[in-house]
Amino acid sequence: MKRSTYKTIFVAAVLLFAFSGRAFADGGAVVSVQPTSSTIPSGGTATLDVDISGVSDLYAFQFDVLFGAANVSATSEIEGSLLSSGGTTFFIPGTIDNVGGSVTATADTLIGAISGVNGSGTLAVLEFTGLAPGITSIDLANVVLLDPDFNSIDFTIQDGSLTVKSSVATTPEPSGLLMLGIGLVGLVGLSRRKHAAN
Amino acid sequence: MNSLSHRLVQKSPVRSVGDTPTGPDDARDINRDGKINNLDVEALLTLCGKNCPSLTATTTSLASSAAQVQYTHPFTLTSKVSGNGSQLPTGDVSFVVDGQLDDIGILSSTDQTSVVSNSLSIGSHTISALYSGSLNNAPSSSEPVAVTVVSVPGDVNGDGVVNCLDLDLVKAAFGTKTGQPGFNPNADVNHDGVVNVLDLAFVASQLPAATTCP
Numbered sequence: 001m002k003r004s005t006y007k008t009i010f011v012a013a014v015l016l017f018a019f020s021g022r023a024f025a026d027g028g029a030v031v032s033v034q035p036t037s038s039t040i041p042s043g044g045t046a047t048l049d050v051d052i053s054g055v056s057d058l059y060a061f062q063f064d065v066l067f068g069a070a071n072v073s074a075t076s077e078i079e080g081s082l083l084s085s086g087g088t089t090f091f092i093p094g095t096i097d098n099v100g101g102s103v104t105a106t107a108d109t110l111i112g113a114i115s116g117v118n119g120s121g122t123l124a125v126l127e128f129t130g131l132a133p134g135i136t137s138i139d140l141a142n143v144v145l146l147d148p149d150f151n152s153i154d155f156t157i158q159d160g161s162l163t164v165k166s167s168v169a170t171t172p173e174p175s176g177l178l179m180l181g182i183g184l185v186g187l188v189g190l191s192r193r194k195h196a197a198n
Numbered sequence: 199m200n201s202l203s204h205r206l207v208q209k210s211p212v213r214s215v216g217d218t219p220t221g222p223d224d225a226r227d228i229n230r231d232g233k234i235n236n237l238d239v240e241a242l243l244t245l246c247g248k249n250c251p252s253l254t255a256t257t258t259s260l261a262s263s264a265a266q267v268q269y270t271h272p273f274t275l276t277s278k279v280s281g282n283g284s285q286l287p288t289g290d291v292s293f294v295v296d297g298q299l300d301d302i303g304i305l306s307s308t309d310q311t312s313v314v315s316n317s318l319s320i321g322s323h324t325i326s327a328l329y330s331g332s333l334n335n336a337p338s339s340s341e342p343v344a345v346t347v348v349s350v351p352g353d354v355n356g357d358g359v360v361n362c363l364d365l366d367l368v369k370a371a372f373g374t375k376t377g378q379p380g381f382n383p384n385a386d387v388n389h390d391g392v393v394n395v396l397d398l399a400f401v402a403s404q405l406p407a408a409t410t411c412p
Contacts, residue, residue, distance in 0.1 A: 060402070062395035088410050090402055092369050105373035109399045112407025144395050148403070 029055035029145065029153060031063070031123070033138045033160030040130040041167040045075070048138060048160060049122045050106075052082065052145075055155075057116035059148040060109035061123055065094065068136030069101035071164045072128040082121025083108050093124075104142075116148050130164035137161050236292050236299055236328050240339065253336035256281040258291065260327040260340035268350050269320050270358030277303065277327035277340060278310040285334040292328040300325075318347045320356070352404035354384045360404040362411035368398050 034049045050063065061083070067074065079091040087110045094106035106124055110116065128138075138160040145153035217234045219227040227234055229241050256279050263274040279287040291311050293301045295318065303311030324342045331337035349356060354364040371382035371393040383389075387397040405411075 060395050060399035062398075088408050090365050090369075090398070090411050092372050092398070095373070105394075107372060107395045107398055109395065109402040111402045111405050111409050111411065113403055114407050146395060146399050150396055150399055150403075 029053065029058075029155040030158060031140055031143055031145075031155050032158035033065075033140065034122075035160065036158065037161045037163065039163040039165060040128075041165055042130045042133055043167050044130050046072075046128045046130070046162055048126050048128065048162070049080065050124045050126065050140065051080075051120070051122050052155075053120035055120070055145065055153065056118050057147045058083065058086075058118070058145055058153060059116040059150075060107070060146040061144065062105065062107040063094075063123070063143040064105065064141040065103040065126060066137075066139040066141055067101045067103075067128070067162070068134070069098055071132055071134045071136040072130055072162055073098040074103050074126060075129050076127045077103060077106060078125050079108060080122030080124045082117055082119075082123060083110060085121065086110055086117035087112065087114050109146075110148075114148065128162060130162075133164050133166045135161055135163045236294055236330075240328070253331065254281045254285065254334055256287050256329055256331070256335045256338040258327050258329045258338045258340040260293075260325065260343050262325065262343050262345050265344065266346045266348060267318075269347055269353065269356070270316050270350070272314050272316040273345065274312050274314050275301075275325060275327070275343075276310060276312040277329070278308075279305055279329045279335075279338070280309065281335050285332075287329065287332060287335040289332040289335075290330050292330060293325060294328055295323050295325050305329075318345065320347050320349050322346045352387060352401040354382070354387070354401060356384070360401060362405075362409070364401050365398070365405070365411050368393060368401055372398065 030053045032051050032053070034051045038046045038048065040046045050065070052058070052061075065074070074096045077093045077096070079089065079093075083089050090109050090111055092105065092107040094103035096103050103126060108123065140157045140159055143155060143157060145155055147153055219232060219234060222230070227238060229237055231237065258277060258279050260275065260277045263276075267273045275293050277291045277293070279291065281287045286307075287309055288305055291303045291305060292299055293303065293313055293315075295315075300317075301313040301315065303313045305311050323345050325345055326342045327340040329335075329338050350358055350360060352360040352364060354367040357363075367382060368385045368387075371380055371385040374381040374393050376383075376386075376391040382393065385393045385397060387400050390396070
């Protein structure tokens with residue numbers, strides 16, 4: 001391999017690393033939907049976490065979740081485990097709007113004059129039900145992270161997506177299989193006749 | 199002693215604040231409002247004041263332990279009555295808040311009296327002390343003192359304490375903005391026009407650590 005080729009690969013690798021790890025390079029927290037992408041059948045349910053990683057001294061947070069109401073509906077939201085690991089909390093589940101496609105004003109806070117939590121974990125857990133087939137993004141909006149002095153904590157967002165597939169089975173029906181079998185037998189029969197005639 | 203002064207001293211409201219007039223002609227009810235109270239003492243002061251014959255002039259001062267106090271938190275009002283006669287001022291000092299009698303203190307041997315208050319409403323108040331006088335000392339009143347009562351930080355419902363009920367009120371109004379249905383200006387603790395996590399976190403931080411709110 002030529003030296004220029006190595007150079008190109010090296011530069012590409014550096015750029016790829018720089019972009020994929022931007023949040024970590026900035027030293028800020030990352031708020032994300034996990035898993036990033038999921039697939040559920042129509043009528044099925046999916047549990048998505050709103051996670052955070054790399055956070056320092058988190059005392060309270062707030063966020064909205066936006067989704068395609070034509071494809072999925074939100075059914076519930078509960079508190080995640082991260083903030084409550086630092087003390088007692090007061091959690092406000094978001095308001096679910098399955099017409100507009102949003103879960104707005106989810107909030108949680110520690111109680112008392114105490115330090116915030118550090119590291120990574122789950123802020124909240126949401127459950128969705130698949131409706132019509134298609135792909136919808138699960139976006140985070142109006143995210144606010146606060147430290148114990150009510151200062152904002154920097155962060156970046158990683159949205160997610162949900163794919164809803166038709167619940168109708170795609171495997172051939174038994175009758176179809178039978179007809180296919182008969183057809184094959186017929187073809188074999190015809191082929192033998194031809195050979196016999198020759 | 200002229201006749202007016204004689205009548206004022208013998209039948210003054212000075213030592214009978216709180217009594218009920220014996221009738222419409224009771225001289226102690228100077229302003230004829232059917233009550234013998236500080237208003238009558240003030241009227242007496244207007245009529246003769248420090249120059250009431252045979253009475254030693256007095257001076258009443260008033261001091262508050264704080265010019266600004268939090269709602270329901272106690273503060274002390276201290277009044278001192280000074281005279282220049284051989285007879286030290288004795289008797290009562292009325293503490294009048296916004297024109298209404300709030301409390302009464304009895305002068306001690308140091309010619310002063312103190313009362314503790316924690317019942318004033320949120321806002322600015324004008325307080326004065328009114329010495330009702332004695333047989334030898336003329337009544338006098340202090341200069342007004344201003345005391346401002348402010349709400350307790352995070353006390354959304356104004357009951358003087360921060361607890362889970364305040365968090366519930368923030369929760370009820372959470373996400374609303376000024377003018378929207380459900381907006382509660384008291385829950386907008388930082389007065390930025392929206393009830394959000396800043397308000398929630400502030401109220402929560404005022405509760406004792408480890409408090410559990412359902």
